[in-house]
Amino acid sequence: xxxxxxxxxxxxxxxxxxxxxxxxxxxxxxxxxxxxxxxxxxxxxxxxxxxxxxxxxxxxxxxxxxxxxxxxxxxxxxxxxxxxxxxxxxxxxxxxxxxxxxxxxxxxxxxxxxxxxxxxxxxxxxxxxxxxxxxxxxxxxxxxxxxxxxxxxxxxxxxxxxxxxxxxxxxxxxxxxxxxxxxxxxxxxxxxxxxxxxxxxxxxxxxxxxxxxxxxxxxxxxxxxxxxxxxxxxxxxxxxxxxxxxxxxxxxxxxxxxxxxxxxxxxxxxxxxxxxxxxxxxxxxxxxxxxxxxxxxxxxxxxxxxxxxxxxxxxxxxxxxxxxxxxxxxxxxxxxxxxxxxxxxxxxxxxxxxxxxxxxxxxxxxxxxxxxxxxxxxxxxxxxxxxxxxxxxxxxxxxxxxxxxxxxxxxxxxxxxxxxxxxxxxxxxxxxxxxxxxxxxxxxxxxxxxxxxxxxxxxxxxxxxxxxxxxxxxxxxxxxxxxxxxxxxxxxxxxxxxxxxxxxxxxxxxxxxxxxxxxxxxxxxxxxxxxxxxxxxxxxxxxxxxxxxxxxxxxxxxxxxxxxxxxxxxxxxxxxxxxxxxxxxxxxxxxxxxxxxxxxxxxxxxxxxxxxxxxxxxxxxxxxxxxxxxxxxxxxxxxxxxxxxxxxxxxxxxxxxxxxxxxxxxxxxxxxxxxxxxxxxxxxxxxxxxxxxxxxxxxxxxxxxxxxxxxxxxxxxxxxxxxxxxxxxxx
Numbered sequence: 215x216x217x218x219x220x221x222x223x224x225x226x227x228x229x230x231x232x233x234x235x236x237x238x239x240x241x242x243x244x245x246x247x248x249x250x251x252x253x254x255x256x257x258x259x260x261x262x263x264x265x266x267x268x269x270x271x272x273x274x275x276x277x278x279x280x281x282x283x284x285x286x287x288x289x290x291x292x293x294x295x296x297x298x299x300x301x302x303x304x305x306x307x308x309x310x311x312x313x314x315x316x317x318x319x320x321x322x323x324x325x326x327x328x329x330x331x332x333x334x335x336x337x338x339x340x341x342x343x344x345x346x347x348x349x350x351x352x353x354x355x356x357x358x359x360x361x362x363x364x365x366x367x368x369x370x371x372x373x374x375x376x377x378x379x380x381x382x383x384x385x386x387x388x389x390x391x392x393x394x395x396x397x398x399x400x401x402x403x404x405x406x407x408x409x410x411x412x413x414x415x416x417x418x419x420x421x422x423x424x425x426x427x428x429x430x431x432x433x434x435x436x437x438x439x440x441x442x443x444x445x446x447x448x449x450x451x452x453x454x455x456x457x458x459x460x461x462x463x464x465x466x467x468x469x470x471x472x473x474x475x476x477x478x479x480x481x482x483x484x485x486x487x488x489x490x491x492x493x494x495x496x497x498x499x500x501x502x503x504x505x506x507x508x509x510x511x512x513x514x515x516x517x518x519x520x521x522x523x524x525x526x527x528x529x530x531x532x533x534x535x536x537x538x539x540x541x542x543x544x545x546x547x548x549x550x551x552x553x554x555x556x557x558x559x560x561x562x563x564x565x566x567x568x569x570x571x572x573x574x575x576x577x578x579x580x581x582x583x584x585x586x587x588x589x590x591x592x593x594x595x596x597x598x599x600x601x602x603x604x605x606x607x608x609x610x611x612x613x614x615x616x617x618x619x620x621x622x623x624x625x626x627x628x629x630x631x632x633x634x635x636x637x638x639x640x641x642x643x644x645x646x647x648x649x650x651x652x653x654x655x656x657x658x659x660x661x662x663x664x665x666x667x668x669x670x671x672x673x674x675x676x677x678x679x680x681x682x683x684x685x686x687x688x689x690x691x692x693x694x695x696x697x698x699x700x701x702x703x704x705x706x707x708x709x710x711x712x713x714x715x716x717x718x719x720x721x722x723x724x725x726x727x728x729x730x731x732x733x734x735x736x737x738x739x740x741x742x743x744x745x746x747x748x749x750x751x752x753x754x755x756x757x758x759x760x761x762x763x764x765x766x767x768x769x770x771x772x773x774x775x776x777x778x779x780x781x782x783x784x785x786x787x788x789x790x791x792x793x794x795x796x797x798x799x800x801x802x803x804x805x806x807x808x809x810x811x812x813x814x815x816x817x818x819x820x821x822x823x824x825x826x827x828x829x830x831x832x833x834x835x836x837x838x839x840x841x842x843x844x845x846x847x848x849x850x851x852x853x854x855x856x857x858x859x860x861x862x863x864x865x866x867x868x869x870x871x872x873x874x875x876x877x878x879x880x881x882x883x884x885x886x887x888x889x890x891x892x893x894x895x896x897x898x899x900x901x902x903x904x905x906x907x908x909x910x911x912x913x914x915x916x917x918x919x920x921x922x923x924x925x926x927x928x929x930x931x932x933x934x935x936x937x938x939x940x941x942x943x944x945x
Contacts, residue, residue, distance in 0.1 A: 291915050294914045297912075306393075307394065308350070316425075334895070347364075352371035375411050392902070395418055395421070399422070420873070424866075432456070433521035444533060456487075508524045542569065543591070547729040550732070589602060632721075667749075680702060687708070765840070768799075773854045786821070788842065813825075
C-alpha cells in the first residue's frame, strides 16, 4: 500500500541529548523568527495580516515541521514484528511403480485411488492440516495437484530409500504431522525398508496398494554377467529364478544366441516359494555386441508367462589393451593407480619393479607391445644403456611419467627432450594442494571432481618452479591454503596422428608424490573411491585412445535403462581445429527392426545436444553426420537399451513391509486403500496427536524515512502553512 495507516510502536532512536537540543532549539528559533513577537510580520498589500492566534498557529505548524525533518535527519529506525503461522503438514507419499497395477483392471483401480486421494485432501484440510503430495518410483517426484493427469503408475523401478532420503531433506525443520505412505511394498532398488532406510523422526501411516493374492508363477529375477568378453574365451553368467506356488513342478532354463540353443538346465521346485540359481559358461564366438536370450520353459499353471524371458547383451572384443606399470621401486602412489585401473574391464595391468625384477624379457616385451606405459621415477634412468625417455619414444608408446623423487627432479632441471624445465633454487621440498586449471579442455571430468581435489590432502614436490613448453596443456596448479598460483605440476601432451617419439606421442607428466592419500580421503568422504578412480581412468583412457583427430565427435551412453532418456552430445571442429557452432549435426538412430529415428542436434553450452527420449529395449545403431564448409563428416556407434523387468518379476503385493515400517516409526498400518476411508486415516492421526500450528516471529528494521505517513504529514503541514501565509500575508 502507498499509505501506511498503522502507527509504529517500537522505535529505535540512538541520539545524544545535545543532538535533541540542537534539533528542537533550531526549530524553535526559526519558528519564533518567522512568527514570534515583533517578528516584523504586518499587513501586506496582498493580504490582510495575521492576528496573534494566527501567528501562534503558523508558528506551531512551522515548529512541528522543522522538528519532524530534524528527527528524520537523526536516522531513527522502526522495528516491526511479523508473525507467520505454520500449520501442521501431512506428507503423502504415493508409489507410482508399474507393479501397483500389474494385475487386474488398471483403469478401474486408478479411478478408485484418484477418488480416495481427493477425499484425503478434504479430510486433511478439515483437520486443520495442509498436504504435500509426492510420487516415487526410482526417485522422488513432487506432485503439484491432484488432477487425473498428475499421477502416473508406470515406473520401472521402486527405490523407496532414494525417495525417503530426498524427502527428509525437503521436510527438515518443518511442522510435520506425519507421513502417509501408499505402496504395494515391492521394493527392488536401494536399501531394504526393514533396516536400511533412515526415516524422519515422524510417524508413518501406511496403506496397501496392489493385489496380495498369491498366484502360481515363475520369473527371472536377476541376471549377472560381464558386460565385456574376449573372442575365443568363455564368460560366466548367473541367472536367479524365483518360483511361487509351483512345488514339485519341473522347470528348465535355456540360453539362446542368434536363435541357437547354447546351454540349458533342468530342476524340480522343492518348496512353495523358492529361488533357484543357475550358472553357465558361455562361449564368445563373434566380435561385437552380442545378443543373448534367456527362456524359462512355459508351464500352463503360470499366471504371467511374460516374465519368463530376459535379453542381455555382451560386447565381445578381440583382445584387451595392455597397461605396463613400471617403477624404479615400490611406491604407494603406483598401487593407488593400479587399484583405480583394476575396474577397467578392457584393460590388462602388468606390473614391473626394477629393484627386484625377475623377468627382463617380459619387461622388454611389455615396452614393445603395451598400449600405455606408466613410468614411475624412471626419468633420468636407463635400461639396457638407453635412457627411458629415449627407449619409450623409440617404441612410440603413450606414457604417463611420474617424477616423485629428487633424482627425477634433478633431471628436469637440465635441458631435456620433454620440453619441461625446473628452476635450480636448491634441494628444498614443499607440500601443496592441487586445483584443476579452469582453462583445461583436453578432458572433461565429471561434476564434483574439481571441488573434491581441492579438499584432498596435499602432495609433496620440489620447491622449484616449472616452465612448460607450449606443447603441454596444463592440468593442475599448486595451491597453498587459499593462495592460488599458476605454477603447474601436472600436464598433458597430445600428439599428432601418425607421428611417434617424444615430440608426437601422447604423454602425461606429474611432478610430486602423495596420490595414495587422495584415494584414502576420497573413501573417507564418499564411502567409495569413485571420484579418484574416474580421475585416473580418464587420463589413462586418453593415453590409450587411438590418436585420430575427427572433425565430428559424438558422445552418448553405451548402456542405458529402458526408463532413462537417450541423450547425444556432439562437438564440431573447423579447419583450424577450433570448436564451431556453425555446423548442422543430425543423428540417425536405428533399432533392430530397421526403424530409423532422427534428430537435429541443437546448440548447447558445450556444443550440440539432442534428446531422443525413452526407447524400447534393444540394440541400437547410431550414425551422426555434420555439414560444414561444404564438407560432410560422420561418426557412428551403438548403444544398448536394457529392460530389467523389475516391476514384472513379483506380482503379489507385500503389505507386511508396510506394517513393519509403521511399527518402526510409531505410526500404524491402516489396511488396503480400498478398505480404508480417508476419515479413518485422519482420525488415527488425530488420536496419535496432530501438532499445533507454529508461530514464526520475524523482526525487521527499516528507516523512519520509509514511513510514508510521516512524510505526508510533514508535507501537509508545509502546504497548509503556505496557503494560509499566502492568503493572509503574501510575499
